[in-house]
Amino acid sequence: MKLKQFYQQTHDLIQLLKVQFPHITVQMLTLAFCRSTPNFIVLFGYSRILDLLLTSQFQAAIQVVTIMLVSSYLLSFIGNWIDSYLQGYEFITDEVIMSQVNYMSFTMRYDIFEDNDSMTKVRAVSNRMNATGGTGSFLQIIILLCTNLFSALYAFCFVGYLFYQAMQYSFYLVLLLLLAVGCICLGVMILKRTSAYYEDLNKRNIHNNSVFSYLLTTMVNVEYKKQMMINRMGQLFEKYFKNIIKTFHVYLDFSKRKGRYESVYNFVLSIFGACTYIYIVYLSLHGYLSIGSVLLYAGAIQQLIQYISGCIISYSDAVFQLDYLNYFTDFLHDESIRTTGSLPIEKRNDNAYEFCFENVSFHYPNSEQLVLSNVNLTFKIGEKLALVGQNGAGKTTIIKLLCRLYQPTEGRILLNGIDIQKFDFNEYTKIFSPVFQDFSMFNISAKENLECGHHNEEKDINAIIADVGLEKRFTSGHDGLDCVLEDLNSEGVKLSGGEAQKLAIARALYKDAPFVILDEPTAALDPFSEAEIYENFDKLVGGKTAIYISHRMSSCKFCDRIVVFKDGKLVEDGNHDSLMHKQGEYYTLYQAQAEYYQQ
Incomplete structure (x- = not known):
């Protein structure tokens, strides 16, 4: 040296x-x-x-x-x-x-x-x-x-x-x-x-x-x-x-x-x-x-x-x-190695936010194989948007790019006409409430897991817990929401898989961001249970923009708009009825999965 x-x-x-x-x-x-x-x-x-x-x-x-x-x-x-x-x-x-x-x-x-x-x-x-x-x-x-x-x-x-x-x-x-x-x-x-x-x-x-x-x-x-x-x-x-x-x-x-x-x-x-x-x-x-x-x-x-x-x-x-x-x-x-950007997010009373993917292609670091290829996609506030396709089609990658966890290899993503890389990262992430497929619960109290260090005066945390069906879980113990999860101490509370999923959804609702994302956190459940959770979640988010991701076609039938991905490409765009009538990729996948989810 x-x-x-x-x-x-x-x-x-x-x-x-x-x-x-x-x-x-x-x-x-x-x-x-x-x-x-x-x-x-x-x-x-x-x-x-x-x-x-x-x-x-x-x-x-x-x-x-x-x-x-x-x-x-x-x-x-x-x-x-x-x-x-x-x-x-x-x-x-x-x-x-x-x-x-x-x-x-x-x-x-x-x-x-x-x-x-x-x-x-x-x-x-x-x-x-x-x-x-x-x-x-x-x-x-x-x-x-x-x-x-x-x-x-x-x-x-x-x-x-x-x-x-x-x-x-x-x-x-x-x-x-x-x-x-x-x-x-x-x-x-x-x-x-x-x-x-x-x-x-x-x-x-x-x-x-x-x-x-x-x-x-x-x-x-x-x-x-x-x-x-x-x-x-x-x-x-x-x-x-x-x-x-x-x-x-x-x-x-x-x-x-x-x-x-x-x-x-x-x-x-x-x-x-x-x-x-x-x-x-x-x-x-x-x-x-x-x-x-x-x-x-x-x-x-x-x-x-x-x-x-x-x-x-x-x-x-x-x-x-x-x-x-x-x-x-x-x-x-x-x-x-740090995130860039310094622009603040425009505070709009009408919440008129519009995202636009312009010719976006992407491959992961240390790999030349494209995961997404020339994707063009626009969606606005208030839409219920589903991204569907088989495993590996590029659905989750879209969300990672949208949340700026990765940068596009080619093309760009715009928010109200401005490249999202120009926005301050902390400001930018405030507009998303995601529930990822590999969501995590931390070994801290249930309340801290919900708030993530940001108390929201406008949201009733107990009401949200009740909405997701966890009120009995956190009212039966003497600590309530202050109980420590997992094994931080000898009295730590062990949540079941379903309870952890509900708490992750409650965390997204508590953040109260204009864009809510559900990225297959229920992938391990059967098709009927997943569809039920998605529909209940849709009721809870109300008029917010919600983006749902699933490889099961039936889970997203209720959405206003369904975007179908195959091999990293956007191949179809429409609602359930129009895509079924078209008898394209969505129709093929839906019929192939019908034996598992049709009632």
């Missing part, structure tokens, strides 16, 4: 944490200063005390001791005080990062979110945080890196002054400087090689890390427990775990390689230190340095070696810790 990239990612992380901890940068730098300075105060103090004692300046020696002790203890006290604050931060820094990751996932375009590669990278943030100790561990390494940098700077100043004093011995000085430069270059080379290898290692193991996380989650999920027990899947899972653990052995090999590199580097630094010690002794024997100065410079050189090595190691550790944020910062700065 390049230094500029490292700085940018560290800066992004700190800026993100500043929202919760405004003074974290100052606190970290102050702590590093307080940790690094006392060592050199003591080192300088000892050298001065020794020179003063050898010249019988006892009063001055006592003053130096006093200043050294007071300043060292004061800095240590301030450092410990700040450290206690930063340790408290460590408990919630990971939550700050993960909440931002979750927020980015929430604002991400649906097609990006649905892409396996994108979500693997998002999951990699969480997996790598767990593997590396999280953000709190990274902050401690950054503080250690800053401490090593401050300490190396102090030591460099002392050693630099030593070299300045001995300029007349330039030949030996040049040799030492060349050796020092060689040590730094060797350290940078080792750092680059280990960092590049580690980054490549993590990229190659993103999939394995995701599989490992999935297996751990699945093993403790009660939904899979029956299948695992009855089908005796233990050996299968054990095989997966063993295969993944084998791939993790490459990290052990990396640690061994990194250890060898660091051993070579420390050996070279030791040679540099030994040569510098010899140089100091030489200067002392020729009377250029006092006994105290020998102690000072010998200690400074030892510290310089230690802290240069510490800078290399802590920077390397920080790069490894920061690896998981590569994907995080990519998403943070990538505006292409």
Whole structure:
């Protein structure tokens, strides 16, 4: 990882944490200063005390001791005080990062979110945080890196002054400087090689890390427990775990390689230190340095070696810790993954909205096969529109495009003559109340599932619950609609499939949007039950625009208009009677299904 990239990612992380901890940068730098300075105060103090004692300046020696002790203890006290604050931060820094990751996932375009590669990278943030100790561990390494940098700077100043004093011995000085430069270059080379290898290692193991996380989650999920027990899947899972653990052995090999590199580097630094010690002794024997100065410079050189090595190691550790944020910062700065558009939706008292599909074609990402081909369709407010056709005909894709979950590959969709991509996404989605085929209920209260965080003063939530036939379900318990669904706690309410469908319909009714969509949420039911739900739902939505999707022709006979899709193309458009009289695709499908739904 390049230094500029490292700085940018560290800066992004700190800026993100500043929202919760405004003074974290100052606190970290102050702590590093307080940790690094006392060592050199003591080192300088000892050298001065020794020179003063050898010249019988006892009063001055006592003053130096006093200043050294007071300043060292004061800095240590301030450092410990700040450290206690930063340790408290460590408990919630990971939550700050993960909440931002979750927020980015929430604002991400649906097609990006649905892409396996994108979500693997998002999951990699969480997996790598767990593997590396999280953000709190990274902050401690950054503080250690800053401490090593401050300490190396102090030591460099002392050693630099030593070299300045001995300029007349330039030949030996040049040799030492060349050796020092060689040590730094060797350290940078080792750092680059280990960092590049580690980054490549993590990229190659993103999939394995995701599989490992999935297996751990699945093993403790009660939904899979029956299948695992009855089908005796233990050996299968054990095989997966063993295969993944084998791939993790490459990290052990990396640690061994990194250890060898660091051993070579420390050996070279030791040679540099030994040569510098010899140089100091030489200067002392020729009377250029006092006994105290020998102690000072010998200690400074030892510290310089230690802290240069510490800078290399802590920077390397920080790069490894920061690896998981590569994907995080990519998403943070990538505006292409977010929805576009800024226009507000026109507020019309007459609700005169008209949608128009103009030559719309579409294929899913990573596929060239068209799911929709040159679709032209217009519908207005107040219509009861049915989209029918066999499975895979493109009905649900139409709804995904309409709701801006995907963008057309070709053509465009207009709302009152304006391309829907130009509207603000949050504003745009307010006009739809969909019930998708794969609807979900969240492990929160029934009321929160209905409101979705948006209280509607104009709607009576209890009346809606009664309309969909759930009043007994949520009045029999003492919590009513405040009861928690599923397994968020031990008292969570488990809804049946039919109850969940009714609650999903109630959610759409409560939103009170001008366009209501029913996208085959009853596909698992028999034809008679589905037709009954559709007709009851039609009564509940009243004069709103309702779009019904089904592969069963009989479920939508009551609609004002029926649009028939086949192989991604719009092939017929009309009401039930006109399409039956035409004896085309709709008629053929209706007759083929008649034995299942005709009374």
